[in-house]
Amino acid sequence: MRVTPRQLSGACAALTDALRFEHPADGVLSAYFREQKLLGARDRRFVTETVFAVLRHKRSLTRLIGEPATPRRLVLAQLVRHAGLSQRALDGLLEVGEAEWLAGLKADAGPPLTLAEQADLPDWLADMLKSRMSDEDLLKLARSLNTGAPLDLRVNPLKASREAVLEQLQTDGFESQAGKLSPLAIRLRTKPALTRYPLYQQGQIEVQDEGSQLLAYLVAPKRGEMVVDFCAGAGGKTLLLGALMRSTGRLYAFDVAEKRLARLRPRVARAGLSNVHPVCISSENDTRVKRLAGKIDRVLVDAPCSGLGTLRRNPDLKWRQTPEGVADLVRKQQEILSGAARLVKAGGRLVYATCSILPQENEDVIAAFLAAHEDFLPISAAHVMQQQQIPLDTGDALRLTPFDHDTDAFYAVVLERSK
Numbered sequence: 001m002r003v004t005p006r007q008l009s010g011a012c013a014a015l016t017d018a019l020r021f022e023h024p025a026d027g028v029l030s031a032y033f034r035e036q037k038l039l040g041a042r043d044r045r046f047v048t049e050t051v052f053a054v055l056r057h058k059r060s061l062t063r064l065i066g067e068p069a070t071p072r073r074l075v076l077a078q079l080v081r082h083a084g085l086s087q088r089a090l091d092g093l094l095e096v097g098e099a100e101w102l103a104g105l106k107a108d109a110g111p112p113l114t115l116a117e118q119a120d121l122p123d124w125l126a127d128m129l130k131s132r133m134s135d136e137d138l139l140k141l142a143r144s145l146n147t148g149a150p151l152d153l154r155v156n157p158l159k160a161s162r163e164a165v166l167e168q169l170q171t172d173g174f175e176s177q178a179g180k181l182s183p184l185a186i187r188l189r190t191k192p193a194l195t196r197y198p199l200y201q202q203g204q205i206e207v208q209d210e211g212s213q214l215l216a217y218l219v220a221p222k223r224g225e226m227v228v229d230f231c232a233g234a235g236g237k238t239l240l241l242g243a244l245m246r247s248t249g250r251l252y253a254f255d256v257a258e259k260r261l262a263r264l265r266p267r268v269a270r271a272g273l274s275n276v277h278p279v280c281i282s283s284e285n286d287t288r289v290k291r292l293a294g295k296i297d298r299v300l301v302d303a304p305c306s307g308l309g310t311l312r313r314n315p316d317l318k319w320r321q322t323p324e325g326v327a328d329l330v331r332k333q334q335e336i337l338s339g340a341a342r343l344v345k346a347g348g349r350l351v352y353a354t355c356s357i358l359p360q361e362n363e364d365v366i367a368a369f370l371a372a373h374e375d376f377l378p379i380s381a382a383h384v385m386q387q388q389q390i391p392l393d394t395g396d397a398l399r400l401t402p403f404d405h406d407t408d409a410f411y412a413v414v415l416e417r418s419k
Helices: 005-018 025-035 041-065 071-081 098-107 115-119 123-130 135-145 162-171 210-219 236-244 258-271 323-341 363-372 381-387
Strands: 151-155 176-178 185-188 205-207 226-229 250-255 276-280 296-302 344-354 376-379 398-400 410-417
Touching: 005 025, 005 041, 005 071, 025 041, 041 071, 041 115, 071 098, 115 123, 115 135, 123 135, 123 323, 151 162, 151 210, 162 176, 162 185, 185 210, 210 236, 210 296, 210 344, 210 381, 210 398, 210 410, 226 236, 236 250, 236 258, 236 276, 236 296, 250 258, 258 276, 296 323, 323 344, 323 363, 344 363, 363 376, 363 410, 376 381, 381 410
Parallel strands: 226 250, 226 296, 250 276, 296 344
Antiparallel strands: 151 185, 151 205, 176 185, 344 410, 376 410, 398 410
16 A cells, blocks of 8 residues: 555644644544545545544654654554555655664564553553552453444334344445444444445434443333433433333433433434423532422433543544543543432432543442442343343443453443432
8 A cells, every 4th residue: 555645644643633632633634624625535534543543542653753753654664564554655755864763663663661651551540540450361352442433334123123234234245244233233344434325314324322222221221111221411321221111211311411312303303202301400510400309210321431441443642641630530420420329219210330440430439339328239231131132241349341352341230229
């Protein structure tokens, strides 16, 4: 593969914008592509893959390059060290002295790396993780998070079966296979644009990571129940909860951002759901929340978190997040969980989940909650999965990682109100 001048300059320019860390990397790339209308699909794919790869490996690349680790040097080092490109692929693109520099870079193993550099993590994040796991496990986790994520779909059981969707995908030329964990998951081998694809437009499929799908199965809503998705966002899990309820009962989608809920409404219509009620709340103490105290059968709290379990898709998060930011999130998680718990009726279920790899946002939050709420008891996530006929046993809590399960990293606990 030869790199074109447009591809190299595009990757360097887009990376320059992304390294400011003022906005999420996917948003930065979208804005860049809107401005650069001459870039074709192949060019955009090259720029995206290169920018994301540099963000994944920025720490070790910077150590290898030394100063100045300019965007151009980072891109060239990524292409040679990680993408495996030969200098022939860069013919005519290199500036004076760069060929010799790259030749030395390719041959040089570089100085010994610290654990954080090997993991391509900031020091503070590596320190948080290694306080709870071995160096070997930390590296396994970090390296799995530093790979690209596949594209997972979720079948809408109100409109189609997984078998029928798989057959149609294969007929239409999409290489796909059934997911290993979620009964509704399908994994594609490529990443096509799906928004104009008939199965998507008809509401038969949604894009959703297979691990994320399992959270709804922990909630395990039944027909006719009252259920709350407490931090609904744009509603991926809301849609699955509604489908598992067969569009019966009442499903509240709470969120503090009206813009996110606005994106949910057309998705609800496309999915064919009539039991979803989006509600914009001011906080967990909103009067509309308090009115439902003690009346709800099942509550899902997919809490706002660092998102570090999604680094395969959002590698910039590890550079944009801070220890102070995590501490603020933990306080918010504790407040939201306590507020949501008030909704659960006796015998009802509360599920707390994050897409974080940090114990501070996971086990520590649950430990603090249980210490303050004696009327809630944990029940085994493995047992709940067994009841749902899902072949997964991660113990009392649901713990998913890309290394072990080839999903985003998730943590979830099932709690039941005893009185």
